Amino acid sequence: MRVAVIQFPGSNADWDALHAARDVAKADARYVFHKESELGETDAVIVPGGFSFGDYLRPGAIAGYSPIVPALKRFAERGGPILGICNGFQILAEIGLLPGALTRNAHLRFECRDVHLRVEGRGPFTDTLAEGSVIRVPIAHADGRFHCDAETLETLEKNGRIAFRYCHPDGRLPESPTERGTDGLPINPNGSIADIAGIYDERGNVLGMMPHPERASESILGSADGLGLFESLGAHLRKGAA
Amino acid sequence: MKAKVYVTLKTEVLDPQGDAVRRALHALGHDDVKKVRVGKLVEIDLDGDDRAKAETELQEMCAKLLANPVIEDFRFELE
Numbered sequence: 001m002r003v004a005v006i007q008f009p010g011s012n013a014d015w016d017a018l019h020a021a022r023d024v025a026k027a028d029a030r031y032v033f034h035k036e037s038e039l040g041e042t043d044a045v046i047v048p049g050g051f052s053f054g055d056y057l058r059p060g061a062i063a064g065y066s067p068i069v070p071a072l073k074r075f076a077e078r079g080g081p082i083l084g085i086c087n088g089f090q091i092l093a094e095i096g097l098l099p100g101a102l103t104r105n106a107h108l109r110f111e112c113r114d115v116h117l118r119v120e121g122r123g124p125f126t127d128t129l130a131e132g133s134v135i136r137v138p139i140a141h142a143d144g145r146f147h148c149d150a151e152t153l154e155t156l157e158k159n160g161r162i163a164f165r166y167c168h169p170d171g172r173l174p175e176s177p178t179e180r181g182t183d184g185l186p187i188n189p190n191g192s193i194a195d196i197a198g199i200y201d202e203r204g205n206v207l208g209m210m211p212h213p214e215r216a217s218e219s220i221l222g223s224a225d226g227l228g229l230f231e232s233l234g235a236h237l238r239k240g241a242a
Numbered sequence: 243m244k245a246k247v248y249v250t251l252k253t254e255v256l257d258p259q260g261d262a263v264r265r266a267l268h269a270l271g272h273d274d275v276k277k278v279r280v281g282k283l284v285e286i287d288l289d290g291d292d293r294a295k296a297e298t299e300l301q302e303m304c305a306k307l308l309a310n311p312v313i314e315d316f317r318f319e320l321e
Contacts, residue, residue, distance in 0.1 A: 058310055065307065094310065101312040108258050147255060147313055191256070 001237045003029040004042040006072070006088075008063045013049035013085060013212060020214035021046065025230035034066040043237050044081040044124075045072065047088030049140070049212060059102060059143045060090035069095055081124040081233055082206045086141055089198070089208035098201050098208045099156070100148030106177070106191025110142040114223065115189055115197070115211060118171050121163040123200045124236035125207045125229045134171045135164075135225035137216040144190040144210040146199070156199055163207055164198040243288045243296055244321040249309045250281035284308055296320055 003021040007014045014031065021029035032039055034052075039045060053062035063069075076082055076097050084092035092098045105111060114136050119129045129135070148156070156162050166188045167173050173195055174187040181187050188195045190210070198209030213226025251257050257279050264278040286303075288296050300318045309316040 057308070061307060061310065093312075099312075101310055103255065103313060104258050106256060106258050108262055145256075149254075191258075 001027045001044065001234050002042045003027045003044050003046060004032045004039050005029060005046045005048055006034060006068055007031045007048075008034045008050070008052035008066060008091075010052040010054055011048050011050035011087070013087075013214065016212070017046045017048040017085065017214045020217035020226070021230060024217045024227060025234065027230070027234070032068060034063065034068045037067050037071060039068070039071050039075055042075075042080075044083070044233055045075060046214075047072070047082065047084040047091055048214075049086030049088060052087055052091065055143070058094070059087060060092075060094040063087075063091045064094040073097065076201070076203070076206050079203060079205050081236065083125055083229070083233075084206070084208040085212055085214065086139075086144075086210055089210055090143065092206060092208045097206050098199060099152045100146055100199070102143050102210070103145045103147050104143050105141070105145055105189070107186070108142075110140075111144070111189040112138070112140045113185065113189075114138050114216075116167050116169050116171075116187075117164040117197050117211060118167040118173070119164060121160050121200050123163065123204045123207060125232050126163055128232040128235050129228045132171060134167060134169065135213075135216075135228060136169075136223045137211040137213050137226045139189055139211045141190070141210055144192065146192040146196040146210075148193065153194060156196075157194070159202075161200045161202070161204070162194070162196055162198075163200055164209055164211070165195040166192070166197050167195070243291065243293070245286040245288060245296065245300055245318055246321075247284040247286060247300065247304060247308055247316060247318040248281060249284065249304075249314050249316045251279060252313055252315055255313045293320060
């Protein structure tokens with residue numbers, strides 16, 4: 001599989017994404033600079049984490065007008081799989097490829113730690129992960145509180161577009177937005193509505209998530225659970241080619 | 243021409259920064275502070291003197307970049 005990783009000024013998980021895709025998932029992965037106007041030949045795109053343009057104005061706001069964005073939108077419209085991680089999720093929401101917005105963490109802290117996610121929505125990045133299974137991946141953000149209006153939330157719920165929710169290690173959802181785990185830290189790390197950690201777009205090929213699966217792609221990193229998303233993508237692409 | 247653009251969180255969006263400022267104001271003894279919302283002020287200098295054109299432009303700048311309509315409201319003043 002061929003994977004393009006978009007690089008913006010201020011991206012800082014671009015190398016992590018390239019490493020996970022190329023060295024661990026054995027994909028043919030390369031960078032595409034944000035000033036390019038074409039993605040080139042690729043099967044999937046990763047919009048990586050970081051602080052593009054220093055998070056000036058709002059996280060992802062300025063990156064949303066980079067020259068590469070129209071090509072990204074065309075790729076999404078053709079059904080191309082796109083994974084936006086952390087700042088990548090913020091960018092995809094800013095450009096309207098995903099609904100809602102990522103706002104300041106409810107408790108104002110920058111959260112940098114592992115969290116547990118319950119796998120729910122089906123799509124290219126989650127199809128081979130068992131529905132209801134739990135994966136452990138890290139987060140590193142201050143603006144990860146997903147917000148959307150009630151109508152959008154209902155649509156996401158009804159159409160199975162919520163890919164991941166923050167949960168206890170055993171998969172239970174927190175009973176309140178502030179419920180803490182046995183380590184004393186909030187299960188929902190940012191106050192996201194409905195404990196949402198990641199969502200798919202309406203077409204089902206664009207996934208945005210605040211946690212970093214690429215930073216949990218091999219056991220030396222403490223968890224290899226995130227590799228499942230890359231394996232799922234590989235299986236999705238092979239199915240499409242068959 | 244000088245413009246001032248005010249960007250504020252929609253009323254239904256939680257503003258943790260505003261809450262933190264409110265608590266700090268209480269700590270300073272301002273117990274009468276009921277609610278604080280933190281927003282942004284963007285000052286823009288524009289070439290030309292066509293007010294109608296400037297207003298149309300400002301509207302577009304706000305809708306496309308300066309505010310995120312999902313979570314924010316905006317208004318502007320042209321001097």
